[in-house]
Amino acid sequence: MATSNFALRIAPELKDAAKALTKIYVWKDGVSILSPGSSINDVFSFLIRRGLADIEPMIAANLADETANLEIQKTLAMWLITNSTASHVVADDLEKGTPARVYLEKIAAEVEDADLGYDCGSYRGEDRASVMDGLAYKQHEVTAVNKALSDVRNALAASSSWRSNAA
Incomplete structure (x- = not known):
């Protein structure tokens, strides 16, 4: 039985980056170009086509978005912790203009506008x-x-040293 051991000869920093990329979404212009569950080979293929330098700003933007969404969830959780008898948090419970309130208002509008074919209340x-x-x-x-x-x-930092050593 033949096996592929090519990945063993790849720099450890690049392997670590590829492994980490199999666990996250990578978005570009609102479209997922990598998703969790991608194989390591798919990620290597992606990196060969796009390069590390091209993907780094996409991941940085993804981190900023996810961090903002985490802050919204923290705000909702803190409101529920502070108001321990409440079973739900609604937009009116939060200060006007806050990201968490805007998020809840958006969900409420989407539920109201949804044509589910039945009355969801x-x-x-x-x-x-x-x-x-x-x-x-x-x-x-x-x-x-x-x-x-x-x-x-x-991996980007290591790759610059690989290039300087090759020269």
């Missing part, structure tokens, strides 16, 4: 379990994207 806000699940998920996402960005930056 009025939107009651985000319930405690959904907020806490969302907070845990966003924390995981920010951690994974931050690791991917760090690994890509390490």
Whole structure:
């Protein structure tokens, strides 16, 4: 049985970056160009086509977006923790203009505008379990994207030394 051991000869920094990229979404212009579950070979192929330098700003932008979404989830969670008898948080519970309130207003508008084919009742806000699940998920996402960005930056730094050693 033949096996492919080519990955063993790839620099460890590049392997670490590729492994980290198999765990996150990479977005460009609102379109996912890599997604969790991509194989390591798919990621290497992507990196060969795009290059580390091209993907680094995409991951940095992804980290900024995920961090902003995490802050929204933290705000919702803190409101529910502070108001321990509440089962839901709605837009009116939060200060006007805050990202968390804007987020809840957007969800409420989407639910109201949705043609589900049945009456789903009025939107009651985000319930405690959904907020806490969302907070845990966003924390995981920010951690994974931050690791991917760090690994890509390490691989970029290492690649500049590879080039200078080759010259």
